[in-house]
Structures are given as structure tokens and as C-alpha cells.
Amino acid sequence: MTTPGCPVRRLEPFSAEFTADPYPTLARVREEGPVVYDDSLDMFVVSRYDDIDSILMDPQTFSSGNVVRPVCPVGEEAREILANFHLDPVLANSDPPRHPRMRRVTAKRLTPRRMHMLESEIRARAEQLVDAMLALPVADFAAEVAFPLPAYTGLVLLGYPSEDFEQLKAWSRNRVQLNWGRADPALQAEIARNLVAHWEYTSRVVMDRYDNPQDDLISEVVQSHREDPEGLTLNEVITLIFTITTAAHESTTNAMLNALRVLLEHPDQYALLARDPSLVPNAVEETLRYVGSVISWRRQTTAATQVAGVDIPAGSQVLMLFGAANRDPAHFAEPQRFDVTRDNASQHFTFGRGTHYCLGAALARIQLQVVLDLLVRRAPSLQLAPQEIEFMPNLSHRGPLRLLVRTSAPA
Numbered sequence: 001m002t003t004p005g006c007p008v009r010r011l012e013p014f015s016a017e018f019t020a021d022p023y024p025t026l027a028r029v030r031e032e033g034p035v036v037y038d039d040s041l042d043m044f045v046v047s048r049y050d051d052i053d054s055i056l057m058d059p060q061t062f063s064s065g066n067v068v069r070p071v072c073p074v075g076e077e078a079r080e081i082l083a084n085f086h087l088d089p090v091l092a093n094s095d096p097p098r099h100p101r102m103r104r105v106t107a108k109r110l111t112p113r114r115m116h117m118l119e120s121e122i123r124a125r126a127e128q129l130v131d132a133m134l135a136l137p138v139a140d141f142a143a144e145v146a147f148p149l150p151a152y153t154g155l156v157l158l159g160y161p162s163e164d165f166e167q168l169k170a171w172s173r174n175r176v177q178l179n180w181g182r183a184d185p186a187l188q189a190e191i192a193r194n195l196v197a198h199w200e201y202t203s204r205v206v207m208d209r210y211d212n213p214q215d216d217l218i219s220e221v222v223q224s225h226r227e228d229p230e231g232l233t234l235n236e237v238i239t240l241i242f243t244i245t246t247a248a249h250e251s252t253t254n255a256m257l258n259a260l261r262v263l264l265e266h267p268d269q270y271a272l273l274a275r276d277p278s279l280v281p282n283a284v285e286e287t288l289r290y291v292g293s294v295i296s297w298r299r300q301t302t303a304a305t306q307v308a309g310v311d312i313p314a315g316s317q318v319l320m321l322f323g324a325a326n327r328d329p330a331h332f333a334e335p336q337r338f339d340v341t342r343d344n345a346s347q348h349f350t351f352g353r354g355t356h357y358c359l360g361a362a363l364a365r366i367q368l369q370v371v372l373d374l375l376v377r378r379a380p381s382l383q384l385a386p387q388e389i390e391f392m393p394n395l396s397h398r399g400p401l402r403l404l405v406r407t408s409a410p411a
């Protein structure tokens with residue numbers, strides 16, 4: 001390509017420094033200018049709040065076609081395994097006219113009302129998990145609560161048989177590394193095999209519901225296909241169910257881990273919630289702003305355009321740094337301050353914005369609120385245990401792999 005009309009800078013998203021704490025890099029990029037070009041990723045990187053807002057609100061110029069495309073090249077073995085695996089772009093990675101059609105079918109089923117109906121079930125499961133964790137003197141919040149709760153919620157929502165939960169959770173492991181990380185060829189091949197096995201399983205479940213409808217979301221989506229087989233093909237049904245299964249838990253797990261970590265690193269804020277749990281919903285928004293579980297997201301230009309006066313050629317990849325915009329001082333006063341009472345905390349980009357706005361945001365919020373509410377009430381003196389906190393190197397998804405907490409249970 002010709003020389004870009006903006007500074008060339010490398011984010012180095014897989015480096016140890018970025019993985020441990022991306023925020024200094026995100027701030028540097030945002031301060032440097034509205035757009036930089038990363039020549040190793042081949043992406044125009046946009047970091048300021050208003051510019052990201054304009055991109056998200058213009059799906060004609062900024063296509064979603066690339067959002068789940070592997071950032072790093074896929075090795076030969078994984079490519080061969082995936083050769084016969086045809087995933088229609090259905091939601092996050094689709095564009096008009098298909099996207100509005102798919103979104104209508106899904107949004108009709110994933111209504112905030114339906115998700116709120118799940119709340120008592122989520123609370124009951126969360127109570128069991130939190131109580132079991134608080135019985136241990138030192139516990140890994142990831143293993144005890146943040147991983148099992150969103151997995152359970154997503155799978156119950158869809159209507160998977162509970163005896164398959166372990167297998168479904170195992171298939172989803174490491175998937176982020178294929179699309180956003182730098183998995184080695186052996187791991188890529190393992191993830192590819194899991195993808196195919198999960199896809200075949202999803203096809204079997206969908207066909208089963210076709211023959212034996214039940215009272216669950218999978219059967220409802222199958223019913224939409226029966227009513228209008230041209231408007232929603234069977235392959236689209238399988239892909240929709242497959243996509244929702246994978247979207248439903250990873251980002252929520254990470255968000256829960258980030259939220260508890262940042263709260264325990266700010267004991268005054270945790271104590272404030274313990275004194276007044278009615279602040280929990282706003283605290284959830286502040287954690288999503290301050291340490292979101294999706295720190296960047298991609299688009300691809302369909303025509304030559306400009307962002308903040310910088311020319312961007314047609315067909316370019318654009319990386320929106322949500323993590324930088326969520327701390328843009330032009331939008332958030334004293335953005336480096338973590339403040340659970342912040343009045344515009346919910347204006348973060350962590351769930352996206354516009355036509356692709358996250359369809360699971362209500363469900364994620366319910367789970368985060370339920371867990372934090374339980375913790376501040378039942379464990380007001382919870383603390384972080386001494387530990388090295390580790391993250392999986394990748395471009396977009398962020399959350400600690402483990403989070404050791406010290407409860408007040410006797411050792």
C-alpha cells in the first residue's frame with residue numbers, strides 16, 4: 001500500500017508488556033493522534049471516543065465481515081481440518097441484507113424480558129457457587145464462579161441437555177486463541193478439531209429439535225425456519241445456535257474476573273458497595289468501562305473513506321481500541337479514576353454500539369450484578385490473595401486466567 005497519512009506504530013498486542021497491562025499502550029496511541037497505522041497487523045488503529053462512535057454508527061462504510069477472522073495466519077493442518085467447515089456469517093460478522101434478517105430472528109428470542117425471567121435461576125445457581133467458594137479459605141474465583149456461571153446460564157438459555165455441559169465447555173476452551181491470539185500450529189489444529197466436533201454436535205441437536213420440538217430457544221429458532229424456510233435456512237439456524245453458544249460465556253467470564261479484580265484492588269470502592277449494594281448496577285458499568293472484557297474490535301472499509309481527516313483506502317482493516325476510548329478524557333472526566341458512582345459510566349463501548357450492539361448485554365449485566373451483589377453482601381472483607389495474575393495474549397479479549405481470593409473462612 002502507499003504510505004499512510006498517519007503515524008506508523010506497532011501495538012505489539014502479543015507482547016508480555018501489552019498482555020500484562022495494555023492500558024499504557026492504549027493511552028499512548030490515543031494521545032499520539034486519532035489514527036495510527038500498525039504495519040505488522042495491517043490495520044488502521046482508531047482510539048478516540050467520537051471517532052469510534054462514528055465508525056460503529058456507519059455499517060455501510062465499515063463492514064463487520066472481518067470481526068472473527070484469525071488475526072494471525074492459520075497453519076496448514078488447521079486449514080485442512082476447517083476446509084469442509086462452512087460457517088455462514090450470521091450475526092457479529094455479517095452485513096446487510098443478511099444481518100438485519102438474522103438479528104430480527106435472534107432479537108425476538110433474546111429479549112431483555114426473557115433474560116430477566118432467567119434471573120431467579122441465575123441467582124440460585126450463583127448462590128450455590130459463591131457459597132461453595134466462600135467455604136474455602138483461598139479460592140480461584142475463575143474456577144469456582146466466573147467460568148461455571150456464564151457457561152451454565154448460556155447453555156440453560158439455549159436449552160442444551162445438562163449432561164452435555166462439560167463437553168460443550170471443553171470445546172469452547174482456547175477458541176479465542178484461534179481468532180484473536182497467536183496459537184501455535186498444534187494448538188490451532190486442536191481448536192479446529194473442537195470447532196468441527198462442536199458444529200456437528202450443534203447440527204445433531206438442531207435436527208433433534210426439528211423432529212421433537214421442546215420448550216427452549218433452539219426449538220423456537222427451528223420453528224422460525226419451519227415458518228419461512230427461505231428466510232432462514234437450516235444451515236443458518238445451526239450457525240445461529242452455534243454462534244450464540246460461543247458468544248454467551250467467554251466475554252461474561254472475563255468481565256466477571258476483571259470486575260472483581262478491579263474492585264478488590266480498590267478496597268474503598270468495594271467497601272462502598274458493601275455499605276450500599278444499590279450501587280452495584282452502576283459499579284458493573286464502571287468495571288466494563290475501566291477494564292472491559294472486549295478491549296478492541298474490528299471493521300473493514302467497503303469504500304475509500306476518512307476518519308478524523310485521515311484517508312483510509314477501501315478494503316482496509318480498522319481496529320477500534322474500545323479500551324482507549326473508554327478512558328478518553330474528552331468523554332469521561334478523570335478517566336483514570338475508578339469510580340463506582342461515575343454518572344456516565346454506562347456510555348462505554350464494551351458491548352459495541354449501533355446495529356451490532358451486543359444481544360446478550362442484558363444477560364451479561366444480570367449475571368455481573370447478581371454475583372457482585374452476593375459478594376459484597378456475603379463477603380464484605382474479601383481480599384485478593386498474593387499471586388501473579390496472568391492473561392492469554394490476544395488482540396481483543398481480556399480477563400485474568402485465574403483470580404485467587406482470600407475469604408474469611410478458617411484455613
Ligand code: HEM
Nearest residue numbers: 091092247248251252255294350351352356358359360364
Ligand atoms: C460482558 C459480556 C459481553 C461482552 C463484553 C460482549 C461484547 C460484545 C461485542 C463487543 C459485540 C460486537 C459488537 C459489534 O460488532 O459492534 C457483541 C455482539 C454479540 N453478542 Fe455479546 N458480549 C457479552 C455477552 C454476551 C452474551 C451473554 C450473549 C448471549 C446471550 C452475547 C451475544 C452476542 C451476540 C449474538 C452478538 C452479535 C450481535 C450482532 O451482530 O447483531 N454476548 N458482544
